[in-house]
Amino acid sequence: MSLPRPELRQPRLLLPDSPALVAGFGRGTLLTPEGELFSGPAIEIGRRLRDLPPPMLVHGPASAKRLGLAPFPACDLLELFAFCLPARPAAPTPRGLAMALERDPPAEEEALAALLPELATDLLRHLAAGRNTPLNRDAAALAARLGAETGWPWADSVLAALGQPQARPSLDPLKVWRRLPDWEEAAPPPPPTSHAVSPTESRQALARILGEGAEQRPQQSDYASAAAGAFQPRETPGAPNLVLAEAGTGTGKTLGYVAPASLWATRNGAPVWISTFTRNLQRQIDQETARLYPDPADRRRHVVVRKGRENYLCLLNMEEAVGAAAMAGQALPLALIARWALATRDGDLQGGDFPGWLAELFGPHSIWPLADRRGECIHSACGHYKQCFVEHSIRRARTATLVVANHALVMIQAALGGGEDGRPLRLVFDEGHHLFDAADAAFSADLTGAETAELRRWLLGAEGGRSRARGLARRLEELIGDRPDLLLPLEEALQAARALPGPGWPSRLAEDRGEEARGTAEAFLQAIRRQVLARARDEESGYGLECDLHPLAEPVHQAAEALATGLTRLRTPLQALHDRLAARLEDEAEELELGDRIRIEAACRGLERRALMPLAAWVAMLGSLAAPPRAPGTRPDYVDWFALDRREGREVDCGMHRHHLDPTQPFAMAVAAPAHGLLITSATLRDHTTHMAEEDPEAAWRAAEARTGAAHLPTPAIRAAVASPFDYATRTRALVVEDVNKADPGQVASAYRALFAASGGGALGLFTAVRRLRDVQARIAQPLAERGIPLYAQHVDAMDNATLVDVFRAEEAACLLGTDAMRDGVDVPGRSLRLLVFDRVPWPRPSILHRERRTHLSEGQPKSYDDAIARHRLRQAFGRLIRRGDDKGVFVLLDRSCPTRLLAGLPPGVVVQRMGLRDAVAETRDFLAED
Structure with missing residues (x-):
């Protein structure tokens, strides 16, 4: 039988x-x-x-x-x-x-x-x-x-x-690439049309998304009507239709702009890109589109989440990890990742449907090497190119209706002339209040030990150790073969790369350890370190230091000249290699197969982005050191400085930094001007103060235009503001505690403990420094646990931010401690967040960069410049409290020195009360116990 x-x-x-x-x-x-x-x-x-x-x-x-x-x-x-x-x-x-x-x-x-x-x-x-x-x-x-x-x-x-x-x-099931679908190349899409979306059509589209019987929200409909202004035909090159729209919390702005965006994309045959600053909001927007596309398969076709290549599972890295799994004892995490890879929507390891807690169970080393975090992709030379998650997402984005991206990707792609995704014609920037910071990061340059050592590793690959890093020679071997015209510049470049910091460079940074610098880059770093230590104020020795370039120490000048020569010696053969590879696309057009053409284009992009662009920036930075210092009071285009970075008292990096004085200028030119329409939106675009509203109603809008780049465009922005529907006066309390010494860790911890106990959990504690967060966590975790209140903390618990927020949302009695990342983009409705405690006024850090911006961008009012930043951060934090109409929440600031003018930016109707800790605890307990 x-x-x-x-x-x-x-x-x-x-x-x-x-x-x-x-x-x-x-x-x-x-x-x-x-x-x-x-x-x-x-x-x-x-x-x-x-x-x-x-x-x-x-x-x-x-x-x-x-x-x-x-x-x-x-x-x-x-x-x-x-x-x-x-x-x-x-x-x-x-x-x-x-x-x-x-x-x-x-x-x-x-x-x-x-x-x-x-x-x-x-x-x-x-x-x-x-x-x-x-x-x-x-x-x-x-x-x-x-x-x-x-x-x-x-x-x-x-x-x-x-x-x-x-x-x-x-273990064959680990080889998931065998079961993943191939993407198929399609003909380029036809050019889009330019049909407008009228305000009435936008309102109607919103009504269809919400469906019959939905709650009537006039503010949301008004917002959708205003957003339609970004979806009109462009009249003049370089002058996009720009709408600045402030939508108070609870307006429903996501569906408010999805309505006209999806209508325009469908009508004109081109995707609209929606960009966010935080991963949390990126995920929330993706989830909100389920209202528009309830069927998951339909939604996957119309809505694509795009991130940088380093966020996705790399199948080549997965294959190498599977081959070493038996020796490394990684079979279990790889098995769970393989199961996920067969079920995932898009292969994103940094959010979406990936369980971030796998890295906590097995250690980050089990997860993050599976992504291409170091720019080693070999594109069509990879045996898994046709199954690649990144290539899938790029191709799906070309025919999607909505592409949900992030500010960093959008700006980097724009800086590269469009990149792999091309230039979107219509853009929605949610969390628009972060455009200044996002542009600041995207259009800056850092000539540091970490950056230069990373370029050496990208060029030379692994130099000993257990790294699987592939160098440039290995990535290009199929394209170069035995061709002397390509081999010679490659060999010259690889030899010149040895001037960059090699393995073990951090231990040689501090000369008192008895190790000499190896190469011109390490000598430059050592010279910078000496100047920083000699001139910086070392008030908190465990933290980073910085100093101005001038007067420039002579050893720095000499080392900079030597390094500039070394970098030019590296850049010249790399440029020749790039140009000769690119020439093959024309010279051998009839002979090249499609795969070779794709590999050459990818190699040229990689050389340009990973090597030639940073090398050009570094050489320019070094050249500026030889120029005479600018006269005091002169407005610079760039802000340069030297810095020594420390982490927990240990020196980790050193170098020279360059930022645009006003980063919204390159944003306006590279991102905004080429587009046909932009919507920049946020709940906190403007700086709200009674004084400003009475004396100069336009001042808040002018400040918003300056912070978003609108002031650099030739045509004025369309302005729109929709108030929040929430009753803040009834549903919130704002308290300033006056008898807690913010400089005394014991008093601060006691205040957090008492307030968290009074709320019975559901509390978010925000800090302006990681050190203070950790100190409070260590003091209050056990006393709260004894009351049945679990405490989680960023920078303490081995969880990424998204997982921490998920836990906090699920555990109604839990409390969470965090820094800036928890202040923005966190959506926790209901009783899971009913108390927010800020340890002190979040003033901007007094850095050299901030000093220059405060001087030259404040319109002669540097104090107001600082106030606006602090006021905005407090308002953003307060906005975490009320996410639905039936929410209740208490906001507490443990800083008796907080000026009243900073609290004027809280929502209308909020009355700030100053009191002692005992009364604040009682007020918190009583207010949250109501209903």
């Missing part, structure tokens, strides 16, 4: 014989399979675990850390979740996992411990139900291999659910 085919066997559910563990801070709850329940201190939990099988838990590393125990073997439900439901979002906590599986999470830890086996059962049922789907075709072979090779505790459970307990082990 023949055995039944494996796929026809009825699956059974099998759970490991493990206790369930829920870890708190310094204590935990343990439930054995026999039903014995114990809640107590971590030391007792650890003792009991020694006599039990590995426990079932959620997030093993975080559980061990919270218990204060060394890492221990566990049946981690996150691993099972990633295997059974790849590319599905879940916050990495017991409650977060329960919510992801559509269960109501209990509040008590005892009930959570009892729920863990049920969650495992749910996951295995999902797997059993889909055992015959394409996704799970090789799942049993993979699970069997994980069980045999790594002893994965979930292996038997997975095999039983799949109905294949005797499956043969195999």
